[in-house]
Amino acid sequence: MSDGTLQVLDGTHLRGVDLSLGDDGPFTGAKILDIAHSRASSSLFGLSLLDSLKVSALTRLRTPDTDAFRSAYYSADKASEILRDYISAIADELKDNPLVVSILDGSTLRLLSEDEDDFAMLAENLFTDLDAEDKGKISKSEIRNALVQMGVEMGVPPFSEFPQLNDLLKKHGVDGEEKLGQAQFAQLLQSVLQDLEEELSKKNVVSIQNIRIINGSKLRRLLANEQELNTVVKKALQEKREAKDGLGSTEIIRSFLERNAKELGLPLAQADEAVVLLYDTVFAEITQEKDGAELDKEELAKLVKNILEKFADQLEVSPVYQDLA
Numbered sequence: 099m100s101d102g103t104l105q106v107l108d109g110t111h112l113r114g115v116d117l118s119l120g121d122d123g124p125f126t127g128a129k130i131l132d133i134a135h136s137r138a139s140s141s142l143f144g145l146s147l148l149d150s151l152k153v154s155a156l157t158r159l160r161t162p163d164t165d166a167f168r169s170a171y172y173s174a175d176k177a178s179e180i181l182r183d184y185i186s187a188i189a190d191e192l193k194d195n196p197l198v199v200s201i202l203d204g205s206t207l208r209l210l211s212e213d214e215d216d217f218a219m220l221a222e223n224l225f226t227d228l229d230a231e232d233k234g235k236i237s238k239s240e241i242r243n244a245l246v247q248m249g250v251e252m253g254v255p256p257f258s259e260f261p262q263l264n265d266l267l268k269k270h271g272v273d274g275e276e277k278l279g280q281a282q283f284a285q286l287l288q289s290v291l292q293d294l295e296e297e298l299s300k301k302n303v304v305s306i307q308n309i310r311i312i313n314g315s316k317l318r319r320l321l322a323n324e325q326e327l328n329t330v331v332k333k334a335l336q337e338k339r340e341a342k343d344g345l346g347s348t349e350i351i352r353s354f355l356e357r358n359a360k361e362l363g364l365p366l367a368q369a370d371e372a373v374v375l376l377y378d379t380v381f382a383e384i385t386q387e388k389d390g391a392e393l394d395k396e397e398l399a400k401l402v403k404n405i406l407e408k409f410a411d412q413l414e415v416s417p418v419y420q421d422l423a
Contacts, residue, residue: 104309105143105198105199105201106197106311107142107192107196107197107198108192108193108311108313109188109190109193109196111141111142112141112186114141115137116137117137117178117182119133119174119178119181123171123172123173123174124172124173124177125174126171126172127167127168127180128168129177130172130180130184131156133181134185134188135147135152138185138188142304143199143201144302144304145197145199145306147188154191154195155184155190158190159180193315194315194363198307198309198419199305199306200250200304200305201302201304202253202302202304202305203302204253204294204295204296204298204299205253207254207291207292207294207295207298210252210291211295217288220248221283221284221287222280222284224244224283225280225283225284228243228244234279234280235278236277236278236283237274237277237278238271238273238274238275238286239272239273239275240278241267241270241272241283241287241290242267242272244283253298255298255303256305260297260298262297262301263294266293266294267290269293270286270289270290272290308422309419309422310419312363312365312413312418313413313414313418314363314411314412317362317406317409317410319363320362320363320406321406321410327403330358330402331395331398331399331403333354334351335395337353338350338351338398347398348381348384348401348405351401355377355405362406364409365413366420372418373418373420379412380409380412381405384401384404384405384408
């Protein structure tokens with residue numbers, strides 16, 4: 099996989115996870131979770147599971163007392179069942195709330211090094227940016243800033259996520275104040291990047307991106323849960339009661355959905371023309387005659403469900419990617 103390419107983790111990588119326990123047990127709940135986290139991480143490119151993901155998955159198991167669960171002992175058969183259900187819960191959570199990651203494996207750096215013209219241009223541009231005083235020479239230590247400027251998009255991981263970078267720079271003696279011309283800078287940069295490529299090929303760096311994917315899965319789960327759907331309908335009905343005279347049902351519902359988008363599994367409409375168009379498309383399909391009609395609770399419930407189903411259909415075909423707030 100190329101560096102900087104986005105990979106969506108939506109639970110599909112976990113469907114074939116090894117569910118064997120390794121011995122006959124018994125197993126504590128904590129041990130089962132440790133096994134699950136290790137197996138899941140291995141299937142997700144070595145990514146450490148977020149605490150929020152673990153909590154959400156555990157909640158799906160409907161475990162009332164988490165502490166008691168962790169300390170309790172389970173037979174091999176029961177432990178195997180819990181492991182399967184927990185991995186499935188993690189997969190379901192990722193299906194509803196996918197993660198977007200970039201995987202840095204050294205391939206982009208390798209391609210860059212192999213193309214002499216591209217590398218020469220990169221080195222020249224970096225040198226020019228770092229030579230702020232236009233003296234034709236910069237400190238050797240500026241290599242560190244060059245790597246920061248290149249960043250994840252060019253295959254260089256953040257120092258905070260790949261501390262081996264500091265050891266690598268120390269190896270090349272870049273912390274000194276020795277002055278380098280452009281040719282010397284390019285030569286040193288190339289050596290550093292070649293070593294970094296080798297390190298990344300041995301140990302990939304997985305970075306979670308600040309992106310939210312809305313794919314209709316969370317909406318489908320809401321629509322399948324009568325109790326949760328009724329709660330949404332009650333809130334929408336209350337909003338209709340409190341709305342100003344002259345506002346139609348669909349207008350009121352749209353306002354309600356836009357303000358509660360994140361909780362419902364809808365994309366945020368603010369400052370996103372494509373999402374505004376999505377809302378326009380969905381509501382354009384709703385019969386206009388309903389706007390002038392007085393809807394009782396049952397009719398409003400049908401209307402809200404109909405609208406949410408249309409959103410789910412659209413999002414399944416064309417998921418929306420948005421920056422996390």
